Amino acid sequence: MSDKPENAGEKPEKTGEESDRVEAAETVKPGVEGADALVTSEATQTALEAGTQSGENVIDTRRGMFGVSGSGDTSGYGGLVRTIAMPGQTQRPFGGWFDEVVDVLEEILDGDSGPGFDAAVEQVVVDRGELTLFVRREHLLAVLQPLRDDQDLRFEMSSGVSGVHYPHETGRELHSVMHLLSITHSRRIRVETAVPDADPHLPSSVSIYPTNDWHERETWDFFGIVYDGHPALARIQMPDDWPGHPQRKDYPLGGVPVEYKGANVPAPDNRRAYN
């Protein structure tokens, strides 16, 4: 486990500020080119060529090379400071059907009964041929309902919910990631919602996608994200009386050192990490 860096709080989330996004446009995201080989639909092919990455979401700042501090390392690597960033806001055009989906959703959300696109969707990220919508938790259900029901969107099936823990992304530590599938249009999108660790609540999507029942239970079990309105948010994999949420980054893996031919092999979470 890497130590919490002192300046984690100085790297706030840059969403919502257009000027910041444009400044960050210079950042080169490795691995973007040619990452789409497996996506064969032509629309998605054009999407990757058109969509320009122009932002990043800083999730961590790390120091040193091997996750060790105070070792008296004189190589100089101990002084390394690196920011860890995930792909961020993408500028239009997103390319292919991505634009169509975002346009239709924008039209619905900006309509009379909708919460407004900008209020509901924080970011639209196109990376590696996949469309991700970062949705604010207050409006999650208002976004999911048209995504499922509108005939031009029609993401009728949910492929499940998964969680990711970013312990150093202040105020957005826990991410709930939902993957939606449209069998009708043969499309997939990702709907991601970030919640703070201090208040890990977001509305349950079971009323819209009944299949998310067990997935949300699993994400609660492993990450401690509370899905309000879930019919029975009980643990599913771990025993009912288990303390803690095992997939969080601050939960230890456990394990014991093993002796092999006279040498001691440390437990997996105590081995050298090349962070």
Add this chain to the structure above:
Amino acid sequence: MTEQTNQDFFAPNVDTEASDYRSFTVEGGDWTDVAEEAARLGEERIVVNMGPQHPSTHGVLRLILEIDGETVTEARCGIGYLHTGIEKNMEFRTWTQGVTFCTRMDYLAPFFQEVAYCLGVERLLGVADDVPERAQIIRVLMMELNRIGSHLIALATGGMELGATTVMTVGFRERETILRIFEQITGLRMNHGYVRPGGLAQDIPPGAIEHIREAIPSLTKGVRELESLLNETATVKMRLKDVGHLSLAGCVALGITGPVLRSTGLPHDVRKSEPYCGYETYDFDVITREGADAYDRMRIRLDECYESLKIVQQATDRLEAMGPGPVMVEDKKIAWPAQLAIGTDGMGNSLDHIREIMGQSMEALIHHFKLVTEGFRVPSGQVYQAVEAPRGELAVHLVSDGGTRPYRAHFRDPSFVNLQAMSAMCEGGQVADVVVAVASLDPVMGGVDR
């Protein structure tokens, strides 16, 4: 949370043992009525635990059934008995070592986890285009053989649960043919760790193609034998027809995929809708039926065996036509040193490779050491990669923070999702039909619990 990290999770719970532990007495209001009703219903209400150790629950699955006579009024699943924390463990190993872990999830279909995971890593790396065609063909070949093996187990155990032990012996006998092929090619009968990010651990050995060619007619004959045992047998039809019904709307709402979804008539197959590994170039049909019951799911599995055999035939033809070639990406920064050979102590790095890194090239030694101990770095981002496993859509959600280990690896296992349909299929039916309905879902607990 940091507070919890330091606490001993296995210590007895202090709160409940404290001396000032208080008890509450509930009185007044309608509590007396509620208590009386509970006492009265307690006599009639029977809750039966099926499992977790019951031969017909496919491993350690616990079914909690509320029954009224022979009718199941409420059915729920208890899972988690086989949870081994594979996803958590993967966060502490390199990207290449992840294969060794994820292959152990759904132990009847290990190649599908391996391929889904490796396709995901390749897309994160941006090398998906560079994977040699030969590697992709061998992946398809192994997956389709694996699909037949998995379906044979589904049919065999399904038959055994109904008392048809001949179905079981035939199914397991035919699967043995497939396991022999796997053993010859990968060295292991299950948990192969054969597919690697960027390609394969090694090429198929000499003689394997001939072995597969000989196996195809015998497998066809075996599947035909199962068909003749099952398809028109009166008892099988009586037990399976109209049992475990789940409509298309139910399937879509509950996220059900695979043979269960196709038994409602919807031809959804990831191999066709989002082809990977070059599936768009193979000639095969998606099998659908209209009955949406256990019988149709059984027939779909049998027919899919023939379709898979068709793909196996095409893949072996292509492998023979193309001749030897690389099975790993050219980028030496990703390709794990895979110069394997059989030594006195089993499979390992070939002596030639050891001679080179230890005696001839310092750079080769450094490279070998760096790649094996540190691993390769994967650019930050996330991908979702789906493949069509025997039980439905198996998908992997991979997150990288730019490091040498997966930041998060989540598997959407079809068994886990499909098991949610158990309640919808069983409630209102007979207790004996629960066994049939669960068998038609074909859950594998290794995949459900991970």
